[in-house]
Amino acid sequence: MNHLSNVLIRKRRFKKMKRRNTKDMESKLQKLREEMQxxxxxQRSIREGQRKVREKFEAIEAECQTLKRETRLVIQQSAKNKIRLAIMFRIFKAREEGDFAKATELTRLLREMVVRDNMLMRAPASDE
Structure with missing residues (x-):
């Protein structure tokens, strides 16, 4: 009987341990679920932040392209103005020297440049 009582005591202890282990596991699983949430x-917050950063970056990139295009146009216009001024100066010099044929030719060239530039300005802008 002594042996039987020892066996029963051990079974009860095992059941208690098993119940305690099950409760421990359930609490650990609950903690893991909370951590996963x-x-x-x-992660959702990080993805949202990344999306916002990507949108800002794309907006900045578009603005950068616009500024590059505008800068290129300003540079081209400046170069054209320098050429026109050089031609005007040569017209002035030719007239001053009495070379009216040369002054007439340079004036014709200047007019052609102005007409061509005006036509280009009226043409629809093509996206690059």
Missing amino acids: EIGAE
């Missing part, structure tokens, strides 16, 4: 929320 927190991690999921953090």
Whole structure:
């Protein structure tokens, strides 16, 4: 009987341990679920932040392209103005020297440049 009572005592202890282990496992699983929910929320927040950064970057990139295009146009216009001024100066010099044929030719060239530039300005802008 002594042996039988020892066996019963051991069985009861095992059942208690098993119940305690099950409760411990359930509490650990609950903690893991809560942590997973927190991690999921953090990941959604990170994805949202990345999306916003990407949108800002794309807007900045578009603005940069616009500024590059405008800068290129300003540089081209400046170069054209320098050429026109040089031609005007040569017209002035030719007239001053009495070379009216040369002054007439340079004036014709200047007019052609102005007409061509005006036509280009009226033409629809093509996206590059």
